[in-house]
Amino acid sequence: MIEFRQVTKRYDSDHTALRQVNFGLERGELAFLTGHSGAGKSTLLKLIMVMERPTAGEVVVGGQVLNRLPRRQIPYIRRHIGVVFQNHQLLFDRTVFDNVAMPLEVMGASPRDTGRRVRAALDKVGLLQKEKMNPMQLSGGEQQRVGIARAVVNKPPVLLADEPTGNLDPALSADIMNLFGQFSQVGVTVLIATHDIALINEMGRRTLKLDHGRLVTGGASVIGGGVRGR
């Protein structure tokens, strides 16, 4: 589902964020992405989101090589990738429902469809009762869950999370990780960038570790056929 082939990203002559990174993630796989701060975790996620383009190598998502993707195709790729941020990026000028509905609205889903899917997503994260509230009225953990609902509302095959538990206490973090585990069980490829070593150990999943832009553990796997199949 996600494949990096010899990917290098250089911002300018003296700052290389990623060096020849190679790895592949299968459909339904859940993996952690870890490393010291500045190791290139965010850059790696940005390459998958096509917020950045690689300097060398190929990024393949869902069988599509992103390097050559024309600019106006980018939105359509992003519709297949859900993203969760540490600071959740919710909009406080609208209700929880409208926040979660955004990915559907951009796709031009019908209002009926939107209502059904938003409620299903909110139900999944246990916030169905709060759809009419403003995200500002919610606790940090709840806000993060709204962010997750928004990321999965259109059932993307890929889910990325950047420090999703950064501001949360361990119990809430476990809850959220549990959610991610459930998504991977239904076939979503989940990649979670995090510092939280305890959490990683507890989950016992594959871990990609970056060190100064190099992938030091957890690389390779899935080369060839498996990536393309959907």
Place this chain on the structure above:
Amino acid sequence: MAADPRKKPQPARGANKSRSPWREQAESYFTHHRKVAEDSARRLWRNPVASLMTWTVMGVALALPVALLLLLTSLQGVSAGWESSARVTAYIELDVPLERAQVLSGDIAGDGRVAGVELVDRDQALEEFRASSGLEDALDYLEDNPLPHTLLITPEEGARSTEGVEGLVRFIEGMEGVERVQVDLGWLQRLNAMTDLLARAVWALAILLAAAVVLVIGNTVRLSIESRRDEILVAKLVGGTDSFVRRPFLYTGAWFGLGGGVVALILLQLSLWWLSGPIERLAGLYRSDFSLDGLQFDGALALIIVAMLLGWLGAWVAVKRHLDDMEPGDIAGGG
């Protein structure tokens, strides 16, 4: 990614029973447009003072050239009216007898460019002059009638242009027994030249003010883009296309245009109402049927449409400059 992989885990859904997906797509597209249009309008409404100020600026900028254009059209109407009544006067030589003048009159009437000829014989002319001028006593001292026979010629409608009339004048001048042909087109030409000049000036002004309108709206929309930055970034992040992200701002521009057009109409009606009294009095003094006409329904509609287009264009300029290069990259954080 052309196919929809999201549907995989959940294959059959009851959403689109009898409706074709195409129809559903179109329907939700229009629903979305309506929603965005309403939302943009509501946002303007929520800031009544700021919106009203923008509308007024736009209204003034639009009303000024339109008022001048109306004035110009009225002036052109006046000169056209006079042109149609243009008469050519031919004075026959003094020693030509009345019979010969009648023959001349018949010849001229036979010309294709002439609608009608009226012969005023010299005795009749003297009587009229005596009656209208009040110079009876003075005229009594004259031994002879100093006035010639006169032909009053009305050109055919097709020959009423300046060139046509000039050609006709040359033709009549060439006839034997005609002393002099007079046509008072000079002042008409001057009026025409003046209205032409005025027309150009008005159009130049209109273009400048239209550009000003575009810039004002562009700047206003730029501020609105800045204030909705987060929303734009999130929309781009979840896969909003450029046109999706632009849409609300283009509607905002069009609504600014609508408001501006309405304000312009109100200003025009008010100033017409305010000017109508003095204009009537002035026209009365000149014995003219000149009147300054307001915009008809179609004119008003055209004004509103043009205003909305200008607003849309202004928004488009702002959106092109400030929105397309907004990328969600920076909210993902560094590291």
